[in-house]
Amino acid sequence: MAVALEDQKFSLQEVLDTFKLCLSENKEVHLEQYVAGWRGLVRFMNSLGSVFSFISKDAVNKIQILVNHLNSETGAHYVTIQSMVRYELDNQLVDLTKRGSFPESGCRTLLRLHRALRWLELFLERLRTSTEDSKTSAMCSEAYNESLSQHHPWIIRKAAGTAFWALPGRAQFFDVMNVGVPDQVVAMLGDAMPLISEVYQVTEDLYAQNNLLELP
Numbered sequence: 001m002a003v004a005l006e007d008q009k010f011s012l013q014e015v016l017d018t019f020k021l022c023l024s025e026n027k028e029v030h031l032e033q034y035v036a037g038w039r040g041l042v043r044f045m046n047s048l049g050s051v052f053s054f055i056s057k058d059a060v061n062k063i064q065i066l067v068n069h070l071n072s073e074t075g076a077h078y079v080t081i082q083s084m085v086r087y088e089l090d091n092q093l094v095d096l097t098k099r100g101s102f103p104e105s106g107c108r109t110l111l112r113l114h115r116a117l118r119w120l121e122l123f124l125e126r127l128r129t130s131t132e133d134s135k136t137s138a139m140c141s142e143a144y145n146e147s148l149s150q151h152h153p154w155i156i157r158k159a160a161g162t163a164f165w166a167l168p169g170r171a172q173f174f175d176v177m178n179v180g181v182p183d184q185v186v187a188m189l190g191d192a193m194p195l196i197s198e199v200y201q202v203t204e205d206l207y208a209q210n211n212l213l214e215l216p
């Protein structure tokens with residue numbers, strides 16, 4: 001009998017596998033799978049409690065913008081991040097220096113998620129190498145301070161910092177990931193990390209080559 005998606009037990013492994021699927025052999029990043037990966041992460045974050053809802057709202061909002069592009073009549077240009085960048089730049093659909101006519105360009109929207117992916121990379125690496133007495137809130141805020149926070153105004157940094165305190169401890173956090181005993185979590189992260197790093201790096205290089213890393 002088919003089981004409704006909401007009833008299935010959530011495993012972070014599946015989410016991280018989605019990121020694996022988004023990279024094609026010729027290193028193109030497929031937007032549909034990229035967005036699916038983010039959906040899974042947001043689902044995971046929601047299961048941690050409502051203190052994170054202001055974060056997941058923003059992520060959902062950005063995911064939706066990208067999905068709208070994919071479903072629009074120009075959707076064919078949005079199949080990969082590479083084709084999206086080409087299409088939007090060639091057709092002047094991106095605000096390059098200050099916010100203006102294209103607040104929902106795929107390029108600027110994806111850049112926000114891309115920066116958050118760096119946070120994820122740093123956080124997961126800390127989680128992977130952590131010990132029993134490590135604090136998830138400390139790992140999370142260190143990762144945040146080294147990455148995403150540099151793009152956020154004070155008020156968001158403050159709110160994020162407060163939310164981090166509500167993170168469950170390491171043991172419970174591993175439980176919610178639903179991957180198995182801690183050794184299995186560590187092994188899974190060891191497998192998943194290189195793929196996430198690669199998706200991040202391919203996107204970073206593409207954005208750097210096109211001078212898109214500071215899009216307003």
Ligand SMILES: CCCCCCCCCCCCC/C=C/[C@@H](O)[C@H](COP(=O)(O)O)NC(=O)CCCCCCCCCCCCCCC
Pocket residue numbers: 012041042044045048052054055058059112113115116119124140144148156160167177216
């Ligand atoms: C598990 C703990 C979750 C901690 C999440 C850490 C990230 C903290 C981000 C705080 C963002 C606050 C919301 C507002 C953001 C916007 O201002 C800002 C700029 O947007 P704008 O240029 O359109 O104005 N937006 C952003 O930077 C995008 C943020 C996207 C955050 C997505 C976070 C998803 C986290 C998924 C958690 C999964 C954890 C899995 C670990 C095993």
